[in-house]
Amino acid sequence: MMGAAKRFAGMVSGIALAALLTGCNVRYGSVTELASAPPAPSVQITQPPQRDPSELAVLFWNDAQRSQRFRAMEQWFAGHEVPAAKAARALPKGAPLSAELQAELKALMASTNTAGIMVLEDGKVRYEAYGLGLGAADRWTSFSVAKSFTSTLLGAALEDGFIASLDDPVTKYIPGLAGSAYDGVSVRQLATMTSGVKWNEDYTDPNSDVAQMNRFVVEYGPDAIVVQMKALPREAPPGEKWVYKTGETNLIGVVVENAVGKSLAEYSQAKIVEPAGFAGGLFWMVDPRGGNIGGCCLSITLGDYARMGQFALEGGKGVVPEGWFAEATDSQVDFGTSGFGYGYQWWTYPQGTFGAQGIFGQAITLFPGKGPGQGVVVAYVGNWPTASGGPERGQFLDLSRKVAAEAD
Numbered sequence: 046m047m048g049a050a051k052r053f054a055g056m057v058s059g060i061a062l063a064a065l066l067t068g069c070n071v072r073y074g075s076v077t078e079l080a081s082a083p084p085a086p087s088v089q090i091t092q093p094p095q096r097d098p099s100e101l102a103v104l105f106w107n108d109a110q111r112s113q114r115f116r117a118m119e120q121w122f123a124g125h126e127v128p129a130a131k132a133a134r135a136l137p138k139g140a141p142l143s144a145e146l147q148a149e150l151k152a153l154m155a156s157t158n159t160a161g162i163m164v165l166e167d168g169k170v171r172y173e174a175y176g177l178g179l180g181a182a183d184r185w186t187s188f189s190v191a192k193s194f195t196s197t198l199l200g201a202a203l204e205d206g207f208i209a210s211l212d213d214p215v216t217k218y219i220p221g222l223a224g225s226a227y228d229g230v231s232v233r234q235l236a237t238m239t240s241g242v243k244w245n246e247d248y249t250d251p252n253s254d255v256a257q258m259n260r261f262v263v264e265y266g267p268d269a270i271v272v273q274m275k276a277l278p279r280e281a282p283p284g285e286k287w288v289y290k291t292g293e294t295n296l297i298g299v300v301v302e303n304a305v306g307k308s309l310a311e312y313s314q315a316k317i318v319e320p321a322g323f324a325g326g327l328f329w330m331v332d333p334r335g336g337n338i339g340g341c342c343l344s345i346t347l348g349d350y351a352r353m354g355q356f357a358l359e360g361g362k363g364v365v366p367e368g369w370f371a372e373a374t375d376s377q378v379d380f381g382t383s384g385f386g387y388g389y390q391w392w393t394y395p396q397g398t399f400g401a402q403g404i405f406g407q408a409i410t411l412f413p414g415k416g417p418g419q420g421v422v423v424a425y426v427g428n429w430p431t432a433s434g435g436p437e438r439g440q441f442l443d444l445s446r447k448v449a450a451e452a453d
Contacts, residue, residue, distance in 0.1 A: 122342070187341070215234075246288075359417060
């Protein structure tokens with residue numbers, strides 16, 4: 046029988062591991078420090094009821110808890126509420142998919158614990174279905190799909206002149222990293238996760254860097270991100286080795302917030318929510334700085350997942366530099382000869398397709414067409430039984446390709 050002290054230590058370790066797997070910091074109390082500048086009046090800071098930390102162990106929520114809580118994360122974690130766009134983008138109905146494909150999509154939903162699928166072709170809805178109690182007006186958490194939003198805000202900061210160049214050193218925007226392995230690392234190398242700084246994202250190892258993130262939050266509060274990342278050693282020259290690092294996406298968020306002087310959520314109101322025409326608003330979790338978690342944790346409706354995909358297909362409507370999405374969604378890093386790779390916080394797939402992915406099953410998968418704004422967007426949200434997924438990701442990608450082929 047495990048002793049009380051050991052049980053408690055195990056519980057805390059599990060909470061930290063769960064929170065950091067999702068890129069979220071455990072909220073032991075209220076946010077310890079808000080950003081020095083208050084948010085815009087239209088962006089509100091929300092605080093949920095105080096809860097026992099054990100209730101916030103996202104990784105260990107059971108199936109029923111995930112299905113309910115993934116559509117109500119604002120009831121569990123503190124964050125910023127961004128209102129819907131003043132003029133929501135209409136998503137008109139298009140020709141329905143073939144009966145055969147609709148049957149396959151319905152079967153996929155049943156077998157993979159799906160909350161929603163929406164298919165757009167050239168901005169028109171060809172398929173839309175919901176499950177797990179989700180409705181068209183409900184939001185669903187994004188997990189690492191948020192990384193592609195943070196990438197888009199990086200592009201906006203470049204277009205607005207807050208960031209001079211992706212080849213600027215990271216230390217220009219986060220001076221606290223000076224004197225560390227991030228000396229000589231560019232913003233571009235952060236965006237492609239090729240900094241060469243050593244990082245262990247093994248969620249099963251309590252001593253890994255990702256598992257230690259929460260310890261830094263508890264010990265250092267608002268300084269946690271920089272303190273931890275500054276202590277990391279170098280393992281390769283900048284630009285030569287790709288390693289997936291949620292910690293570095295959080296650094297991109299800090300780069301953008303320091304450069305712009307606003308939280309990611311506030312900046313997203315003008316640069317994503319309004320121009321993409323989000324109909325359901327946006328919730329983005331905060332960290333102890335009072336900024337937002339760059340690598341995770343925004344919530345939007347299924348329709349707004351699709352609107353974000355359409356926004357990317359259309360090139361960002363002048364919000365980002367011309368050609369930004371073509372560059373950001375191109376394979377800056379190739380994974381051998383598999384056809385898969387990584388861009389600026391977007392995953393790249395064979396045959397020129399790309400997308401955003403999150404644990405437990407969220408995705409925006411895009412199949413560009415022949416002209417600007419043309420192509421297919423497949424938005425998916427679900428509650429897969431394991432965080433990293435089993436066969437579900439491959440099944441979803443395969444069926445998405447069939448959907449795109451029919452539309453072609």
